[in-house]
Amino acid sequence: MRRISLLLALLVILISGCSESKSITIAVVSPEQGEILEQVFNNQYKKNTQIEIKPILDSVEKVGEHWEELDNIIAKYINENNDVDLVFGFPPEYLAGLVETGTIQSLNGKLDKKALYNFAPAIRMPIEEAGKGEIYAVTPTFNSYVLAYNKEIFAKSKIEEPKNSMSWEDLYDLSVKLQQNSKYKGLALGVPDSDEEFYYLYQILTRPIYSIEKVNNSIQVNNEMNKKYWSLFTKIYMDNKKANLKEFLKGDVAMSVMPVASIMDKELFNQFGDNNLDIGIVQMPVFQEIDGGLAYSDSLFALSTNSKSEEAATDFLNYIQGEEFANYLMEGSLLPTYWDTGVKETLIKKYGHDFSPIYDQGGALLTKPSIEADEYLKVESAGAKFFTEYLNGKDTIDSLLTAYEEDVN
16 A cells, blocks of 8 residues: 555656646846737747746837947846846847846857758857857847849849849849939838938948947047948939839839848738739848848847756747747748758748748847937937038038037037
């Protein structure tokens, strides 16, 4: 009888062990990001893992208020809260600071090899650069831009189609050649509704090389770079008669720089263009100063050095960086960072395009902000003012750039 009782007791222990619930704590930069995680993972992750979410800042507005020191704030929170297993909701430019403070762990040797091997180069490369060759964070999805072109226009014009990672200078020359040999505009850059809006679009497209720094209480706006690219992008904009994405979708422009999300948006084509356009896509043009496209994510996950549930946290990272979650993201028209033949074929079937150029073009690691957000916005506003004056021929570029630097200081 005693033996039977012991066997029953052992069985209860084994059953309890098998059904034991794991738990992980995720620190999110803002409460709004926590709400997104709760919506996604309540139904999309293992039922035996409890996820507790703790916000680091009170609101998403606070992120803007602290954007020049966000890595320090995250590190401080992790060090003061030893129950944190993962931190979520920051872009790669803050990753190096977290690595340097030792508050997060390298994922090399911890994550499944498949998760790391099938990590899209577009976003993996800036993450590796921030980690000095190692991966300290993963992100399940990313955004990017692409150079799209109208195959029919190129065929009619008997001009060679654009290639991956052209220089911006070569792309401009190609747009000139197209206009000389056809009735079409050559190149569109987004949908700016005004010259001032074009400046803000220009800032997005030049993000890998664009920087505003504060040195010894003086704002440095890198006018050497501004002189070169204000001139080039003004020529692109004006020589193509301010062509925009809507004209490209109607078949009136040969090429357009556009967000990948626009390629995936069938309603956009229905509203402004023709769903039957034969469009090709290649990698974004690049700058001579830095090799890299515009792949970007503000949804990084990193593993805390203080994690008390490292195994469960690592299982979670393997899940979000794996095939199952990638398929879930594609159902919601999002680009997963998990990249293999299956994902490639699914995207081709759903959108009619091979997205390999987007995935294979390494992104650039952006510079961490060195000035407060409010001050940054003032500098941007001044830039828009002087750029618009240059665009409309009101003064020489040298005079306007000098006035720009004086105005922000």
